[in-house]
Amino acid sequence: MSVLVYIEHSKGHFKKTAFEAVTYASKIAQQMGTECIALVLGASDHLSDLGNYGANKILNCSASIFSNFDSQVYSNSIAKVANDNGANLIILANSSNGKTLAGRLSVKLKAGSISGANKLPTISGNSMIVSKSVFSGKGVANYEIKSAIKIISLMGNSIKPEQVANNATVESIVIPTATPKITVKSVKTEEGTVPLPEAELVVSAGRGMKGPENWGIIEDLASAMGATTACSRPVADAHWRPHHEHVGQTGVAIRPNLYIAIGISGAIQHLAGVNNSKTIVVINKDPEAPFFKAADYGVCGDLFEIVPRLTQAIKDFKQSH
Amino acid sequence: MNFLVCISKTPDTTAKISFSSDLKTFNSAGVQYILNPYDEWYALVKAIELKEQLGGNVTICNVGPLDNEQIIRKGLAIGADDAVRIDCEPLSSMQVAFQIAQYAKSKSFDMILLGKETIDYNGSEVGAMLAEYLDLPFVSYGSKLDMNGNVATIERDIEGGTEVLEVATPFVVSAAKGMAEQRIPNMRGIMMAKSKALEVVAPAPFEDLAVVDHYDLPKEKSSVKMIDPENMQELVRLLHEEAKAI
Numbered sequence: 189m190s191v192l193v194y195i196e197h198s199k200g201h202f203k204k205t206a207f208e209a210v211t212y213a214s215k216i217a218q219q220m221g222t223e224c225i226a227l228v229l230g231a232s233d234h235l236s237d238l239g240n241y242g243a244n245k246i247l248n249c250s251a252s253i254f255s256n257f258d259s260q261v262y263s264n265s266i267a268k269v270a271n272d273n274g275a276n277l278i279i280l281a282n283s284s285n286g287k288t289l290a291g292r293l294s295v296k297l298k299a300g301s302i303s304g305a306n307k308l309p310t311i312s313g314n315s316m317i318v319s320k321s322v323f324s325g326k327g328v329a330n331y332e333i334k335s336a337i338k339i340i341s342l343m344g345n346s347i348k349p350e351q352v353a354n355n356a357t358v359e360s361i362v363i364p365t366a367t368p369k370i371t372v373k374s375v376k377t378e379e380g381t382v383p384l385p386e387a388e389l390v391v392s393a394g395r396g397m398k399g400p401e402n403w404g405i406i407e408d409l410a411s412a413m414g415a416t417t418a419c420s421r422p423v424a425d426a427h428w429r430p431h432h433e434h435v436g437q438t439g440v441a442i443r444p445n446l447y448i449a450i451g452i453s454g455a456i457q458h459l460a461g462v463n464n465s466k467t468i469v470v471i472n473k474d475p476e477a478p479f480f481k482a483a484d485y486g487v488c489g490d491l492f493e494i495v496p497r498l499t500q501a502i503k504d505f506k507q508s509h
Numbered sequence: 510m511n512f513l514v515c516i517s518k519t520p521d522t523t524a525k526i527s528f529s530s531d532l533k534t535f536n537s538a539g540v541q542y543i544l545n546p547y548d549e550w551y552a553l554v555k556a557i558e559l560k561e562q563l564g565g566n567v568t569i570c571n572v573g574p575l576d577n578e579q580i581i582r583k584g585l586a587i588g589a590d591d592a593v594r595i596d597c598e599p600l601s602s603m604q605v606a607f608q609i610a611q612y613a614k615s616k617s618f619d620m621i622l623l624g625k626e627t628i629d630y631n632g633s634e635v636g637a638m639l640a641e642y643l644d645l646p647f648v649s650y651g652s653k654l655d656m657n658g659n660v661a662t663i664e665r666d667i668e669g670g671t672e673v674l675e676v677a678t679p680f681v682v683s684a685a686k687g688m689a690e691q692r693i694p695n696m697r698g699i700m701m702a703k704s705k706a707l708e709v710v711a712p713a714p715f716e717d718l719a720v721v722d723h724y725d726l727p728k729e730k731s732s733v734k735m736i737d738p739e740n741m742q743e744l745v746r747l748l749h750e751e752a753k754a755i
């Protein structure tokens with residue numbers, strides 16, 4: 189028996205989602221009275237860091253084939269490690285690669301799989317109840333996984349990484365692999381900012397901004413807070429902002445600790461991607477804007493006056509704390 | 510090239526959502542259903558665009574009951590050539606993928622397209638499962654796809670950026686925004702759809718491994734606290750002390 193957690197990294201560096209996944213897996217392993225094994229495919233100099241979050245054993249295959257993401261090569265490797273270690277639960281991050289692997293692994297291992305879990309499962313005997321947000325946040329579905337092997341992919345920001353005493357062993361392993369059928373040509377990611385699905389603080393703006401030339405005040409607020417920027421769909425469609433900033437039903441779904449919506453009306457399709465945020469602040473000049481109904485804090489007025497004021501208040505706060 | 514496009518039915522985002530009093534089932538009565546936007550706007554239209562460019566046939570496939578023929582006809586009206594419905598209630602991603610795989614194994618498709626996810630349960634699972642059943646490469650979250658001979662160059666969305674890759678047919682791909690331009694069915698398309706072939710096949714036996722046990726309603730939001738626009742210090746204080754967000 190064991191809980192296997194598959195760890196994503198970018199050029200050997202672990203992101204917060206990796207530590208969330210380890211914390212989640214190790215808490216379940218403790219509850220099941222078994223060990224938590226972390227698997228890293230590809231080279232990394234930071235392997236033992238995973239022990240800080242409760243991994244008992246860290247397995248690493250540093251073969252260069254893993255610098256090219258091919259879900260067949262990856263899932264074959266993870267399945268082999270799962271079998272070799274008697275894993276009866278596999279945890280992955282609910283990321284673009286994580287979800288792809290979860291689907292393949294579930295068929296390969298005849299394992300029931302749930303994507304986008306938002307809290308720890310309830311375990312009773314051999315069955316597990318896993319919950320996730322559905323219908324654009326208008327409901328929660330609790331799934332029962334009945335199979336002997338189970339797979340859960342964990343929604344970002346669903347658990348806080350928790351540090352524990354590190355007593356992990358690190359082991360390097362060799363996994364036989366086939367030739368990939370997918371060849372990755374290039375990977376482009378925004379440097380220096382936290383990607384939206386992982387961001388804890390998000391400053392988002394909509395059509396109320398009037399035009400792309402006005403985004404300076406949004407960027408100032410975001411940088412004062414250390415937040416990632418997002419936008420509504422019409423803003424991305426009009427190319428005022430890059431496509432990857434678009435949140436909502438047709439864009440990215442996020443659940444940050446804090447979502448500040450500026451000049452966004454709060455259409456249901458927008459809310460679908462953001463209404464799992466822990467705290468929502470809405471700045472809008474229209475007191476009837478639907479977004480206020482989904483907000484924790486509202487500021488009614490002209491964003492062009494309010495946003496610079498908020499940025500200053502944040503800067504003052506940061507200085508005094 | 511032969512294309513298979515998997516399409517699903519989903520409640521409209523604006524639909525009112527309710528559950529039975531024991532919270533065991535979703536109340537579908539009175540719910541407005543639509544063709545899942547990712548399947549309609551991106552996966553299906555991309556397949557049609559490629560067919561127009563390279564020749565071939567576009568088949569759409571849905572796992573679902575008789576009622577679903579309405580959305581299947583919409584897919585045919587947009588421009589698919591023919592359709593197949595696998596006649597059973599979809600209960601889990603794995604069951605859906607399994608049923609589609611059984612059908613696809615009996616044909617030879619060069620490319621199988623899906624939406625990146627359904628907008629009701631946001632599973633994003635069927636594509637990877639189907640690819641695994643068929644032992645094919647799978648590219649998820651494709652936002653651009655160009656064919657050169659039998660090799661596709663695909664751009665896919667990853668966290669905070671994009672990845673560009675190459676893969677030869679046959680393969681499975683799921684479509685995100687950007688993959689194609691939405692098309693509205695015209696009158697001619699709607700008329701032609703009526704006479705296009707819609708095959709109904711019986712499902713193969715399958716045992717589910719993960720199914721909904723019960724639903725919950727989301728926690729009620731407490732009502733919004735309005736802050737004086739002149740006093741942003743107060744907002745910052747509340748975000749720090751009360752919400753503990755900063």
Ligand SMILES: Cc1cc2nc3c(=O)[nH]c(=O)nc-3n(C[C@H](O)[C@H](O)[C@H](O)COP(=O)(O)OP(=O)(O)OC[C@H]3O[C@@H](n4cnc5c(N)ncnc54)[C@H](O)[C@@H]3O)c2cc1C
Nearest residue numbers: 394395396420421436437438451452453455457458473491
């Ligand atoms: C199938 C479908 C899918 C969709 N998917 C998405 C999605 O994923 N994401 C998404 O965002 N949308 C999506 N939409 C679009 C959605 O319905 C809305 O049209 C969109 O979210 C509106 O964007 P907005 O709030 O920026 O603009 P608007 O609705 O135009 O709102 C602008 C807001 O700014 C306020 N404002 C204007 N000037 C000021 C000022 N000076 N100070 C303060 N406030 C001001 C106004 O009061 C208004 O509330 C989708 C629609 C459909 C049909």
Ligand SMILES: Nc1ncnc2c1ncn2[C@@H]1O[C@H](COP(=O)(O)O)[C@@H](O)[C@H]1O
Nearest residue numbers: 515517572623624626627632633634635
């Ligand atoms: N019942 C179904 N019949 C056919 N295709 C489906 C069905 N359900 C889901 N799909 C396809 O699988 C994709 C991903 O769905 P999901 O994994 O449920 O989020 C959808 O966008 C569809 O293309």
